Amino acid sequence: QVQLVESGGRLVQAGSSLRLSCAASGRTFSTNAMGWFRQAPEKEREFVAGIGWSGGTMYADSVKGRFTISRDNAKNTVYLQMNSLKFEDTAVYYCALRRELRVGVIPEQYPYWGQGTQVTVSS
Numbered sequence: 001q002v003q004l005v006e007s008g009g010r011l012v013q014a015g016s017s018l019r020l021s022c023a024a025s026g027r028t029f030s031t032n033a034m035g036w037f038r039q040a041p042e043k044e045r046e047f048v049a050g051i052g053w054s055g056g057t058m059y060a061d062s063v064k065g066r067f068t069i070s071r072d073n074a075k076n077t078v079y080l081q082m083n084s085l086k087f088e089d090t091a092v093y094y095c096a097l098r099r100e101l102r103v104g105v106i107p108e109q110y111p112y113w114g115q116g117t118q119v120t121v122s123s
Contacts, residue, residue: 002026002112004095009117014087016121020080022095022114033103034071034078035110038091038119045094049080050103058103063089087123092116 008020022034035050049069050058057069068081078095096110104110 002097004097004112004114006093006095006114006117009093009119011120011122012085014085014121014123016085017081017083018085018119020082020093020095020117020119022078022080024076024078024095024097031101033098033100034069035096035098035103035105036069036078036080037094037096037107037110038089039094039116040088040091043091045107047105047107048093050105051078052103053101056103058105082119085119085121087121090119090121092118 003025005023012018031053033052036048037045038048039045048060048063049067051069051071066084071078094116095114097112098104098110
């Protein structure tokens with residue numbers, strides 16, 4: 001079994017930076033791909049960023065150049081550094097894990113999810 005716990009979400013002003021963390025516990029972490037998704041009110045859950053077992057990364061076009069995903073396998077933790085935040089980044093951010101080496105970009109590819117952390121960006 002795998003447990004994922006996100007933290008770091010809060011209310012910030014547009015243009016600010018924020019770092020989210022996701023701590024994983026349970027079975028092997030380093031060989032799994034990890035992803036960050038987000039869901040705004042009345043919208044579908046969408047892919048934000050992902051990182052594969054070897055460190056390869058993928059980003060949604062809307063966050064490229066502003067967000068950076070990274071992982072620390074020794075700490076079983078994945079991070080999402082978010083810079084130049086915009087009002088439209090407001091959402092609940094979820095961490096997810098899949099037992100594959102490569103990143104997936106749709107929620108159905110991830111069987112394990114955290115509870116989410118709220119990020120609110122004021123304009």
